[in-house]
Amino acid sequence: MIPxxxxxxxxxxxxxxxxxxxxxxxxxFAFIEFGPLDVERLAALGIQxxxxxxxxxxxxxxxxxxxxxxxYLVVDNMAMGRPSMGGIxxxxxxxxxxxxxxxxxxxxxxxxxxxxxxxGKAGIVAxxxxxxxxxxxxxxxxxxxxxxYRDIYLPGPDVGTDDADMRTIAIENxxxxxxxxxxxxxxxxxxxxxxxxxxxxxALEALIEHMLRLRSLPQFSRRExxxxxxxTLLIQGFGAVGAHAAKIACERIPGIRVIGIxxxxxxxxDQKGLPVDELFEMWQSQRLVTLSLFEQLLGGxxxxxxxxxxxxxxxxxxxxxxxxxLPAAPIAxxxxxxxxxxxxxxxxxxxxxxxxxxxxxTYSPAPARKQARARLERAVxxxxxxxxxTDYLVNxxxxxxxxxxxxxxxxxxxxxxxxxxxxxxxxxxxxxxHASGLEALAERRxxxxxxxxxxxxxxxxxxxxxxxxxxADMLPCEAAERISIRRIASSERDRTVSxxxxxxxxxxxxxxxxxxxxxxxxxxxxxxxxxxxEGALAGVVTEWDITQATATAAGSDSRLAGIMSPHVISSAPxxxxxxxxxxxxxxxxxxxxxxxxxxxxxxxxxxxxxxxSLLRLLQSPGE
Numbered sequence: 114m115i116p117x118x119x120x121x122x123x124x125x126x127x128x129x130x131x132x133x134x135x136x137x138x139x140x141x142f143a144f145i146e147f148g149p150l151d152v153e154r155l156a157a158l159g160i161q162x163x164x165x166x167x168x169x170x171x172x173x174x175x176x177x178x179x180x181x182x183x184x185y186l187v188v189d190n191m192a193m194g195r196p197s198m199g200g201i202x203x204x205x206x207x208x209x210x211x212x213x214x215x216x217x218x219x220x221x222x223x224x225x226x227x228x229x230x231x232x233g234k235a236g237i238v239a240x241x242x243x244x245x246x247x248x249x250x251x252x253x254x255x256x257x258x259x260x261x262y263r264d265i266y267l268p269g270p271d272v273g274t275d276d277a278d279m280r281t282i283a284i285e286n287x288x289x290x291x292x293x294x295x296x297x298x299x300x301x302x303x304x305x306x307x308x309x310x311x312x313x314x315x316a317l318e319a320l321i322e323h324m325l326r327l328r329s330l331p332q333f334s335r336r337e338x339x340x341x342x343x344x345t346l347l348i349q350g351f352g353a354v355g356a357h358a359a360k361i362a363c364e365r366i367p368g369i370r371v372i373g374i375x376x377x378x379x380x381x382x383d384q385k386g387l388p389v390d391e392l393f394e395m396w397q398s399q400r401l402v403t404l405s406l407f408e409q410l411l412g413g414x415x416x417x418x419x420x421x422x423x424x425x426x427x428x429x430x431x432x433x434x435x436x437x438x439l440p441a442a443p444i445a446x447x448x449x450x451x452x453x454x455x456x457x458x459x460x461x462x463x464x465x466x467x468x469x470x471x472x473x474x475t476y477s478p479a480p481a482r483k484q485a486r487a488r489l490e491r492a493v494x495x496x497x498x499x500x501x502x503t504d505y506l507v508n509x510x511x512x513x514x515x516x517x518x519x520x521x522x523x524x525x526x527x528x529x530x531x532x533x534x535x536x537x538x539x540x541x542x543x544x545x546x547h548a549s550g551l552e553a554l555a556e557r558r559x560x561x562x563x564x565x566x567x568x569x570x571x572x573x574x575x576x577x578x579x580x581x582x583x584x585a586d587m588l589p590c591e592a593a594e595r596i597s598i599r600r601i602a603s604s605e606r607d608r609t610v611s612x613x614x615x616x617x618x619x620x621x622x623x624x625x626x627x628x629x630x631x632x633x634x635x636x637x638x639x640x641x642x643x644x645x646x647e648g649a650l651a652g653v654v655t656e657w658d659i660t661q662a663t664a665t666a667a668g669s670d671s672r673l674a675g676i677m678s679p680h681v682i683s684s685a686p687x688x689x690x691x692x693x694x695x696x697x698x699x700x701x702x703x704x705x706x707x708x709x710x711x712x713x714x715x716x717x718x719x720x721x722x723x724x725x726s727l728l729r730l731l732q733s734p735g736e
Contacts, residue, residue: 115143115174116181116238118205123172126157141177142258146170150615150637150721159210161479165220165601166190167213168197168231169265173258180247182254184237185209188265189216192601192608193224196264197233198292198512198519200271201255201278207236210479215271218476219512221597222505224604226569228516233266235259237273252278256285269293269303269515272443275353276302284540287531288523292515297544299523299554301514301562307357308562310441312510312570313472314361316502317346317437319574320468321366324500326578330585332498339467341368345384345435347464349427349457350442351376351403354472354508356396358439359389373433375442378404380430382422403427431458434465441472445482448489460492469493471504483590490588503593506573513566517558527551610693611686613722614707614715617642622651622674626662629654629673639704639720642713643677649711652677655704683708684717693717 123132123145131154137144147155147170152162155170166189174183184207188197199219202212212234220232237255239248252274259266269292270279282291283298294300303309321344327333346362348355351374359371370386381387381403388406395402407423424430431438431447440447448463449456477483493499527550533539544551573596580592618632619642629641633656645651654677662676682700684693684707697703697719704718 114176114178114181116183119172119174119181119183119238122208126159127154138176139261141175142261143174143176144258144261145172148615155209159208160187160213163478165217165478166232167216169262170209170213171262172209175254175258178250178254180250180254181239182237182251182258184235184239184255184258185212186235186259186262186266187212187216187233188262189213189232189234190220190601191231191265191612192604193220193231194229194604195231195612196267197231198223198228198267198269198516199232199234200269201235201237201274202271203237203239203251203273203278205238205240207238212236214477214479214482215474217478218474218505220601221476221594222509222512223516224597224600225506225573225593226509226513226516227600228512230267230512230516230519231265234271235266235268239273241273248278249281252281253285256282256291260286260290263290267292267515267519269511276300276304283529284537285535287534288528289519292518293511294518296552296555297548299518299527299551299558301518301555301558303511303514304353306514306559307353307361308514308566309508309511310354310357310472311361311563312513312566313354313358313439313441313470313507314365315510315567315570316470316507316574317362317439317468318366319571320470320500320502320578323574323578324467326582327500329582332495333500336467336498339436341366343436344369345372345437346370347373347430347433347435347438347466348472349375349430349438349440349444349447350473351392351396352400352441355439355441356393358441358472359387360393363389372435373430374403375427375430376401376403377427379407379423379425380427381406382424382430382433383418383420385420387421388418428457431463436467438464438466438469439472440469440475444473445475445477447473447475448493449485450488450492453485460489460497463493466499468500468502470502470507472508473504474508475504486590487588490590494589501589502574502577503590506577506593506596507570509570509573510566513569514559514562517562517565521554521558521561523554524550527554608690609686610684610688610690610707610717611714613690614686614717615721617706617713617716619644619713620654620673622646622672622677624673625670626659626673626676627670630659633659638716639718640706640716641673642706642716643673644713650681650683650706650708650713652679653681653706654678681706681708685709686714690722694722697722 135145149162167187169188171186216232216234223230239251276293279291279293280295283294293303295302328336362369371389373382378401392402446456576596618636618638620629632641641654643652658676682705686709706716707714
């Protein structure tokens with residue numbers, strides 16, 4: 114059955130007729146799909162189509178289960194490569210718009226990390242208080258739903274899911290169809306190793322090295338060299354990213370002091386430094402730590418940390434000052450201008466920081482959100498002189514680790530037999546028999562991930578500072594986006610028509626003008642491919658052809674053979690997008706069929722290219 118909240122959302126945003134016309138049923142599963150040409154329908158779902166994507170939006174649910182199992186999948190952009198890669202979020206209030214925002218962040222993050230994967234994301238509509246048994250059942254059911262899209266989407270963990278859930282998906286769909294698996298599956302266990310957190314610490318290390326270069330900008334003109342005693346850190350959200358970031362920072366950066374942390378129960382602050390090792394162990398066993406540590410101190414240990422401060426208001430952490438602030442809570446707006454009720458803290462009340470390293474997902478492609486972000490950065494970066502390292506440039510450690518599980522392929526002899534998939538007991542036996550081989554594979558992937566993460570994130574920080582120095586008016590969010598877009602555009606030059614073409618409506622040469630007109634309207638297509646008796650392409654009919662035929666008094670029952678264009682300009686599937694752009698411009702046409710050996714494969718048109726490729730960047734080699 115469809116989750117109630119999901120059903121209410123879809124019914125409230127799209128006409129029932131639209132939902133029923135798009136409904137696909139397979140083996141008890143239901144799917145509704147939307148592509149980049151569904152501009153109005155996607156807008157109704159809170160998604161704005163632009164020249165990056167989305168490529169595909171799916172609403173899916175299990176109609177046979179007594180549990181509510183369903184959610185959304187968004188494949189945003191695959192210019193960097195196929196499949197797309199991104200985590201599964203599991204919350205009761207996820208929506209297509211939220212998942213698209215996260216998928217776009219993955220597009221930019223994977224591009225910033227120079228990974229050959231597109232950006233995707235999935236969201237399961239489920240309550241937080243599911244029993245462990247029901248949680249596993251929901252994950253198994255959702256794994257079966259996304260199996261249909263395994264060629265274009267690779268899942269990993271996100272808010273509400275973890276490495277154990279990826280293990281569940283791998284049992285259902287195979288080892289190569291889930292990322293961040295545990296070590297016994299050859300996985301790189303992102304959460305366990307603190308992969309994303311490690312990336313934020315590497316970013317901080319690199320920025321410390323580059324900070325003095327910024328003195329040529331007015332807002333940084335008084336900056337002085339940073340010494341070890343100056344490196345203090347505030348962490349908003351002592352969870353999977355925040356806890357590991359604290360531990361890894363203390364291991365990698367000599368002299369650093371973690372002086373403030375927050376979680377759902379409150380925040381702790383001590384200018385002399387918090388006991389990070391003790392807090393990390395507490396987090397591993399009980400997750401929430403701020404109130405627990407404070408209560409322990411009240412119970413007899415107050416003399417050991419006499420300067421410790423505790424508040425039951427987590428957001429008040431942002432009033433404190435430190436060298437670096439690291440937001441790692443699932444909050445997009447950790448800072449806002451006066452009147453922003455969604456922000457954790459306003460700029461007017463924030464502490465004094467030198468740098469913000471974003472460990473949380475903060476990016477949104479929505480124009481209003483992007484404009485709000487630009488206003489925020491003018492106040493924080495330009496006026497206060499706080500350098501901001503955008504989320505997808507610095508917290509890509511997780512996707513880098515995850516990617517190794519796909520880049521370093523699972524050898525055939527270590528893959529779960531097809532007949533055992535979906536049978537947990539059979540999979541457990543098979544894993545036990547191949548434990549040593551899978552552990553060795555996991556170690557290879559871990560070593561490769563560590564080296565690649567360090568290289569990529571350090572390069573991102575160098576490029577960020579270079580761009581900011583090249584243009585004093587540029588904001589960090591603009592520089593970060595340019596870094597990712599340049600890499601996507603570079604990949605886009607080699608992208609082929611087969612990767613972006615859309616279905617084309619077809620008719621027979623003896624069909625009528627009225628039938629062709631109906632096809633154009635129904636499909637929202639600019640052209641109809643006309644086929645001969647053998648099914649080969651005989652010509653095309655455009656909107657203009659039908660308009661002209663009507664204007665010259667041709668009857669609606671006239672045959673297409675009399676009005677079609679028999680000399681067709683077409684594209685081959687292997688042609689690059691840039692070649693197709695030039696062909697459309699040279700012949701002054703807006704659309705053409707994609708043909709291989711006389712067989713019509715699909716179509717490409719200027720409208721489609723405008724939405725699914727970066728034409729401006731493709732035609733501007735300097736960008």
